[in-house]
Each structure stands twice: as structure tokens, then as C-alpha cells.
Amino acid sequence: MTELCEKQDFERVYAEYKDKVSRYVRGKIANIHDAEDVVSDVFVKVLNRLSEFDENKASLSTWIYTITRNTVTDYFRTSKQVCGLSEDLFCTIGSDEITLEEETLERLAKALEMLSERSRDIIVLHYYSGETLKSIAGKMDISYSYIKLLHAKALNAMQKFMNEG
Amino acid sequence: MEKTLKVLFDFQNFSGNPRLAKIISETEKRYCGTLSDDDLKNLSAAGEPFPSEKTEDKFND
Numbered sequence: 001m002t003e004l005c006e007k008q009d010f011e012r013v014y015a016e017y018k019d020k021v022s023r024y025v026r027g028k029i030a031n032i033h034d035a036e037d038v039v040s041d042v043f044v045k046v047l048n049r050l051s052e053f054d055e056n057k058a059s060l061s062t063w064i065y066t067i068t069r070n071t072v073t074d075y076f077r078t079s080k081q082v083c084g085l086s087e088d089l090f091c092t093i094g095s096d097e098i099t100l101e102e103e104t105l106e107r108l109a110k111a112l113e114m115l116s117e118r119s120r121d122i123i124v125l126h127y128y129s130g131e132t133l134k135s136i137a138g139k140m141d142i143s144y145s146y147i148k149l150l151h152a153k154a155l156n157a158m159q160k161f162m163n164e165g
Numbered sequence: 166m167e168k169t170l171k172v173l174f175d176f177q178n179f180s181g182n183p184r185l186a187k188i189i190s191e192t193e194k195r196y197c198g199t200l201s202d203d204d205l206k207n208l209s210a211a212g213e214p215f216p217s218e219k220t221e222d223k224f225n226d
Contacts, residue, residue: 020181065176106184
């Protein structure tokens with residue numbers, strides 16, 4: 001690939017993904033200057049590795065997401081700040097069990113839509129907003145034991161749906 | 166399944182799937198700003214974090 005082609009490819013990728021990368025990084029890193037530095041680091045890595053990208057292994061979106069996520073992880077490890085995210089999140093991403101594609105997010109949306117509103121809210125508040133089940137029980141004004149039951153049932157139903165492929 | 170959901174919702178923060186974003190937005194509208202009893206324990210009557218947290222900050226320089 002010529003240098004010109006690589007530059008044009010990178011510019012196209014940058015234009016397409018800058019907002020997504022920025023939004024993701026700003027959601028994790030409160031300090032604006034640090035966040036901007038991390039975004040820059042991400043695209044330096046993308047530029048340096050773009051020629052190595054293999055679309056047979058992953059989509060471009062997944063590839064850039066992985067670089068972004070790992071760069072954020074490195075930021076927190078080097079700055080020794082607590083990011084509020086479980087270590088598990090960083091350990092298990094990239095597992096062969098999960099395909100990080102737009103289609104998977106669509107299936108997740110469908111799985112959520114088939115739940116009752118309350119069960120859907122429990123899943124979103126717990127896994128997206130990071131609230132504990134106890135906190136959610138308080139907000140919904142229902143008992144903790146009942147929330148745990150609803151949560152388990154919702155997970156079961158979603159697992160069946162997601163596995164049906 | 167729990168780890169899968171954490172990963173997918175984290176990916177959603179990046180990808181911004183509109184269908185999922187709508188679902189999340191609807192939930193947040195219903196519960197955004199609502200504090201549980203546990204959340205309230207960490208606030209003073211004035212709605213500020215407990216003074217002990219502020220005192221701790223003074224010694225972080």
C-alpha cells in the first residue's frame with residue numbers, strides 16, 4: 001500500500017471514528033486534557049497499525065474499540081486511579097465468547113425489548129449505569145430479594161434469546 | 166451472561182447503537198436523579214458528600 005493510500009485510509013478512519021472514540025474516552029476519563037491525550041494516543045496507534053488490520057479477524061469498529069479500551073486501561077494503570085470499572089471487564093473483553101459487532105448490539109436491544117419494563121430497567125441500571133441491585137431496589141421501591149429474583153429471571157430469558165442466534 | 170452484558174454495554178458506549186440508546190435513554194429518564202436510601206446515606210442534609218470526604222481531600226496535596 002502506498003503512503004498516500006495509507007494516509008487517505010487513516011483520514012477516512014479518523015473522520016468516521018473520532019466522535020465515537022472521544023465519546024467513549026470522555027465517558028471514562030473525567031479530566032478533559034487527559035481524555036484528549038488518550039484520544040490522541042488511540043489514533044496514533046490506529047495510524048501505526050492500520051496497515052496490519054485484518055478485516056477477516058474483526059470489523060474495523062471492533063478493532064478500534066479494542067485499541068480505545070486498552071488505551072484507557074493503560075491510562076488508569078499508569079495513573080493509578082480508580083475508574084470504577086471492574087477488573088473483570090478488562091480481563092474478559094476479547095474473549096472468543098463475545099462477538100463485538102453492531103449486530104450483537106441489535107440482538108441485545110431485541111432481548112431487552114422482550115422483557116417487561118421493570119426487568120429491562122433493572123438490566124440497564126445494573127449493567128449500563130453500574131448501580132447495585134440494592135440501590136435499584138431502593139429506587140423501584142421493591143425488596144432486595146425480589147429484585148434479585150427479577151434480575152435472575154431476566155438474565156435467564158436474555159441468555160436463551162441471545163443463544164438462539 | 167453477566168460478563169457478556171457488561172462487555173456489550175461497554176461496547177455500546179463506543180458504538181452508540183440507536184436502538185439500544187433509546188432503551189437506555191428511556192430507563193434513565195425514569196430513574197435519573199432518583200436516589201435510593203443507600204445513595205442518600207452518603208449525603209448530608211444539604212445534599213453534599215459527607216464532610217469526612219472533604220477533610221480527606223485536604224491531605225492529598
